[in-house]
Amino acid sequence: MNKGRHVLVEMRNIAKSFPAPQSRLPVLADLSLRIHAGEITAVMGPSGCGKTTLLQITAGLLDWDQGELIKESGLRLAYVFQEPRLLPWMTVEENIRLAQGGFLPPAEAEPLRLRLLKRTGLELYRKAYPLQLSGGLRQRVELVRALAVKPDLLLMDEPFQAVDLGWKEQLQELLLEEHSQAGFGVILVTHNPEDALMLADRVVVLSDKPTVIRKEFPVRIPRDQRSIRTGPLLEQLGEVLELVRE
């Protein structure tokens, strides 16, 4: 497990507010964060604190009011949205191919695509249209698409929330496999402390609005030794739960 340490994205004192009926609603107050290559950062916090806003700013979909955002040039992004965003008029395969199109030559794109589809049980649905699939299946496609473009940075917004029962573990396994092979960075927004502690290298806990970072800590236990039933992880879990509940 060779983790490159170069910085993919750096946020310095980012502030963001949204227009509100009477004035403006401040969401992010002062956020400073560095995202490294090869590192999975879990972002947690109370609902409405701006986790999605953070991802959108990183993805370049949203402007910010104050502060700086520095991205490595040519950074290839992938985004697993909270609700599946597939083009309904294209098949599963075509959706993925279209996203890959900008980044990978067909010779590389096709086998990768097929492998990921097989791995996620979607092989039979290759030629199906999104509206013919259940929500859980569509969410799986979201993840496959994100991995299929071989991103430098993977942004994930509650990616396992809508997934079918039984598939969550498989998908998390897949994520970790691909991650260890390719070494991309990940920002994983989740409200599930178990997911955060099982997957992340580092956990960032945000406060309520106006949002700042309340706590940031590494998860030093090697992944193959992590279990939520016993050991030091349990303690950290308890800590995180308390933080989040406040």
Added chain:
Amino acid sequence: MKPSIFSRTAAGAAGILVVLVVWHVMADRYPALILPSPIETLAALRGLWQAGLLWPNCLITLQRSLAGFGLAFAAGFVLALAAKANGFCRNLLRPLCTTAQIIPPVVWIILAMIWFGVARNATVVFLIFIVTFPVVFINLFSGLSSIDTRLVEMARVYRFPPAQRIIHVYLQAILPYLLSAASIGIAFAWKSAVFAEFIGSSSGVGFALSMAYSNLETEKVFAWTLVLIAVMLIFEYGILGTARKRAVRWMQHE
């Protein structure tokens, strides 16, 4: 379960048969000048065809309809985009469209005759345009407003090249609206072509219709009406219906 093609056609045919029978029975009670029977109408239709009047007049009206429709669609598309992108354009165009729709077509014909001359193609094409444009514009604008911005965002993050974005995201999203606007627009175009020719032209189906009417040749009036309906049906079900079916394959949930 959707009824089969066979049962749908059978139902349609049965409906037409009922209409024909009722028509025939009623026509028996009146001279041909008042209400021609289906047979007399078909005879008149054949007479028009043999006199070489059928196709040339239809062609003229079709050409004008397509020209007027084409202009209306192009203008509607471009201006819908402009109105979507620019608030000033939007505030300018929407009241103009409403005004254009309120002014009765008869008035437009008179203006057209003054501006473009009498019995000119431009006169008829103008009327078709001015009647069809607002309809197309409103439909397309509505379609543009319903493009899912979430898909647009997704395309941005995944850096779809602009051409791909336009084709696969924007155009595909508005395709149902394009087809709907086209379908409605063509119907308007054809009907207003005939109307414009009825009043202000010396050629085409509308003119032939008005001549037959004024010359008390009611069988010909009915014959031309059948032609009108036939063309309309071909447009609706033949051309556009097929296009629409292909475009919305993906909408079928399973």
Added chain:
Amino acid sequence: MFRHSGRVVILGLLAVLAIGCAAPASNAQQVSVQTPATIAALPLFWMEESGLLEGIDLDIQISPDHQRGIGLLAQNEIDLLVTGVSVGAKAYNKGIDLRLVNTSIWGIDYLLVNFPVNEWSDLKGKTLSVPLLGGPVDFLARYFLKNNGVDPADVEFVYLASNNGAVAFQLGQIDAVVLPEPMVTITLNNYPQAALAFDLQDEWAKLHNGERRIPYVGLFAGGRFAAENPELVRQINRLYQEGISWIKANPSAAAELANKYFGQPAAVVEQSLGRIDINLYPDDAEDLLELYFNAILGLYPEMIGGKLPDETFYFQ
């Protein structure tokens, strides 16, 4: 008291309604006639206003739509119809049961041009507007062209309703137009470039030994109405003749009548009367009609239904 007022109002309304509905049915016989807004209608308005038609309630409907008129006549929804003689002849030959009671207009159309014209051949290559392809004016135009050595195909015919034709002519978009009075007078008054090229009646005279009377408009009766009310029809015809005399004796009053019912400016109508031949010519009418119909049969037989109407066409 006020509790009952509602009931009183309703009863009162019902009573008014009953009286209103009952009144016409009791005394007068209803005779309905459709006519276009033309001078041939004026004797009808005159006879209704003068009250000379005792016991008859003349219901006059103004409409330019002769197809509608024929249809209504055929179904006995109206009793009388003022329309073109060729329209009536064609309807008759196509099986509609009607009778020609009189022909009243024998001169009303003129050819107007906005460029110098001395001969019919001057129209070659020019645009000429007539109202209806295959109609009586179209016939006259082609008849005169042919009989003056001009191939009608050399003239660009444009088909516009008379008012549209007048507008287009005044805008200079067409070179020549055949118009009826009073549109002729209006156009000549408003449009300095307009000139009267030919008096169509003079042209007819040149081809028919000086006979200048062309039948245009007549009064028709539904076949059943005429059969059931022959005396009434004769009476209406007599009064119609008197109406014509009254128009000639009182042009101003006649013009006022046209203004009242058609909205046409009275001064113009009065001016136009000089160019209209409104007369019944009861002794000559049938022969003149046959002359006219035969000319039509030589050029546009379908215009009157392919043959001369037989004797029963003419009301006796």
